[in-house]
Amino acid sequence: MRHALTALLAAASFSSIASAQDAAPATGPAPAATPQSAIGAAVAKDMDGLMTLYRDLHANPELSEKEVNTAAKLAKRLKALKYDVTEKVGGTGVVAVMKNGSGPVLLIRADMDGLPVVEQTGLEFASKVRTKTPEGVETGVMHACGHDTHMTAFIETAKLLAARKDEWKGTLVMILQPAEEVGRGARLMLEDGLYTRFPKPTDAIAFHDAANLEAGTIGYTPGYALANVDSVDIIVKGLGGHGAYPQTTKDPIVLGARIVTTLQTLISREQDPQDPAVVTVGSFQAGAKHNIIPDEAKLLLTIRSYSDETRAKLIEGIKRIARGEAIAAGVPDDKMPIVTVKDEFTPSTFNPPEFAEKMATVLRGQFPQGRVVKTSAVMGGEDFSRYYRADKSINSFIFWVGGVPADKMAAAQAGQASLPSLHSPFWAPEADKVIATASEAMTVLALDILKKQ
CATH class of the missing domain: 3.40.630.10 (Zn peptidases)
Known part of the structure; x- marks a missing residue:
């Protein structure tokens, strides 16, 4: 499955x-x-x-x-x-x-x-x-x-x-x-x-x-x-630097965290509760050392829905939220998050x-x-x-x-x-x-x- x-x-x-x-008969021969x-x-x-x-x-x-x-x-x-x-x-x-x-x-x-x-x-x-x-x-x-x-x-x-x-x-x-x-x-x-x-x-x-x-x-x-089962990747771009001087960076970990949090509103505030759906972030990958702010973070999502209309709405909502949070964080246009919906999905x-x-x-x-x-x-x-x-x-x-x-x-x-x-x-x-x-x-x-x- x-x-x-x-x-x-x-x-x-x-x-x-x-x-x-099945109850067995109390008396008599077994039925054919x-x-x-x-x-x-x-x-x-x-x-x-x-x-x-x-x-x-x-x-x-x-x-x-x-x-x-x-x-x-x-x-x-x-x-x-x-x-x-x-x-x-x-x-x-x-x-x-x-x-x-x-x-x-x-x-x-x-x-x-x-x-x-x-x-x-x-x-x-x-x-x-x-x-x-x-x-x-x-x-x-x-x-x-x-x-x-x-x-x-x-x-x-x-x-x-x-x-x-x-x-x-x-x-x-x-x-x-x-x-x-x-x-x-x-x-x-x-x-x-x-x-x-x-x-x-x-x-x-x-x-x-x-x-x-x-x-x-x-x-x-x-x-x-x-x-419906969809897999979605989000590449969150930023500007890396020293962890002691975060003001010189655009931190993709913080931006990624904001995206994860806001994604939850797709279900709680935008989806009809009588039309079930799921957006789960199953992986958040970023950084390699305590005191380095990285250039990039990667989120891996699974999306579940029943109707094709709901599926399309969720995918578009993910793209909108990723871009909107990046804009709010002051990320330049050339570093907007890249949202990729995997070609292989299960209807x-x-x-x-x-x-x-x-x-x-x-x-x-x-x-x-x-x-x-x-x-x-x-x-x-x-x-x-x-x-x-x-x-x-x-x-x-x-x-x-x-x-x-x-x-x-x-x-x-x-x-x-x-x-x-x-x-x-x-x-x-x-x-x-x-x-x-x-x-x-x-x-x-x-x-x-x-x-x-």
Whole structure:
């Protein structure tokens, strides 16, 4: 999950969750299995093999745009299921197509990349992979965002749907996407012809594990579900000199501090409180010695919003405040702050409300009461958004599957423990419940979307 969803998702205010179990009949023979419960039984039968795959993926993560081995091993499984498989789409992406007569075209997506995080879960199959980032920093690599559960459930969903071709009509486009964590993967696949080289979807679904929902609970959000994510750099220029003679300088540290403070008013005084947004200064870099006022300071910001209009307003406000504070400090025109909005950004994720509620109804018909809950939008980002934004006639739906063990959730709710967030080196979801729930949920949604008329 992109950028600061790590803490934001863990702190998000979700609905309270009440677990419920199907009641067994008091007497008489067990009822015949329905098609829905048969899917759950099929997943349960496959769990040993799925957990073997999960542990392998967990122990062997690869960074964004480096998912070569991951893509190859999963493409091999899709080929064995008789999908028409194309590799190296948008870099390391995989597209697997199965045509089964005329009907809707359903895209199902899983993301493949790990994170530059040194794992500290203590799992016996914990990642020991080490590599260098594109910036040359040596690091450990970990599936700290749960993409290993995403891929495992994706493979099971592909298997279940391939085995049930007599229950649906249409086309499946199963995609394994690279580089979600850096916000590029979906764009790269689209630019490489995802909607032109392959059947264009009428519908698209995906899920993400959640670090603040009890394991096996499904959360969904109609409308905006995740935010626009922008990264902004501000170079604050000044005139350096001796710290003992500040009157001879234009101090970029003081100016930078004023900019940081005034930026907070973008949210508190300019933004409608019913339209949430975030402006966070995550880094303030300046100076090298106690008694030297530097020539320059650098601020690194993350900006979160939902609508494109709010996004544009915030970016323009940042530029205005940086320049205005510089003018107030007496900085000459040739030393005005330089504000750079990074080209790569993650657009906000939108679940068309009517379609989201329809999908939630299907899920509630599949799972016991209380396991499907409506959740609040979060300020994290997910580039699954791009598949809908590329064509807003597509019915798009991303949902959450909780991964927190019940005892740890109870302890956290009682104030006796804190929960690790996504991207934490300690995040270890109750993987079997995430995988089983997600596999069953995606299969049931797919069968509903592709149901025979």
